[in-house]
Amino acid sequence: MIYQKLIPKFAAWHILGRPRKCVFSITDECSMRCKMCLNWTLKDDVKALTSKEWVALVQGLAVLKEDEMLLNFIGGEPLEKEWSLDIVKQATSYGIETSFTTNASMIDEKMAVRIKNSGLKTLCISLD
Numbered sequence: 001m002i003y004q005k006l007i008p009k010f011a012a013w014h015i016l017g018r019p020r021k022c023v024f025s026i027t028d029e030c031s032m033r034c035k036m037c038l039n040w041t042l043k044d045d046v047k048a049l050t051s052k053e054w055v056a057l058v059q060g061l062a063v064l065k066e067d068e069m070l071l072n073f074i075g076g077e078p079l080e081k082e083w084s085l086d087i088v089k090q091a092t093s094y095g096i097e098t099s100f101t102t103n104a105s106m107i108d109e110k111m112a113v114r115i116k117n118s119g120l121k122t123l124c125i126s127l128d
Contacts, residue, residue, distance in 0.1 A: 021070045022061060026054060026084055030076035032103045034126075039076040051083040058087060062094035072099045079106040085118040092119030101126055 026049075028042040049057070061069065071091050078084045079102055088098045099122035100115075107115070115123065 018064050018066045019061070020068065021072070023072045023074060024054065024057070024087075025074050025076075026078050026087070027081050028076040029080040030103070031080070031105055032077070034103070037126075042076075051081070051087070054083075054087050055090060058091045058094065058096070061091070061096060065094065065096060069096045070099065071096050072101065074101045077103055077106065079111065085114050085120075088118040088120050092121075097121045099124060103127075 028039045030037075030039055058071070061071065073084060073088065075081075078100060084100075088100065091098050098118075098120050100120055101124040104125045
């Protein structure tokens with residue numbers, strides 16, 4: 001599986017124990033220009049992971065999961081990626097607790113329903 005390439009066997013978890021918290025920075029894209037964050041000045045790298053590669057990483061985390069695990073999605077603005085909530089839903093299906101940090105600019109009624117249906121546990125709204 002692809003996650004075996006993305007999470008090498010020599011990973012630190014062999015020494016330090018299995019991860020309990022992980023942060024996925026899935027994009028640098030953002031529609032806001034917050035003074036405290038410069039992600040919006042960056043261009044998403046052509047080597048950025050695809051949605052399939054993020055799915056593979058979640059599968060890999062599920063394999064490593066022993067107990068509770070928290071996966072936090074950040075960015076730029078994670079909702080800029082149409083598939084971001086699909087990744088949240090997948091992580092939730094593996095019993096991984098999820099949190100999401102957003103500027104909330106893209107949350108309307110339809111998006112709120114998608115967020116609710118994704119199984120997201122915690123929604124953090126960043127204000128500047």
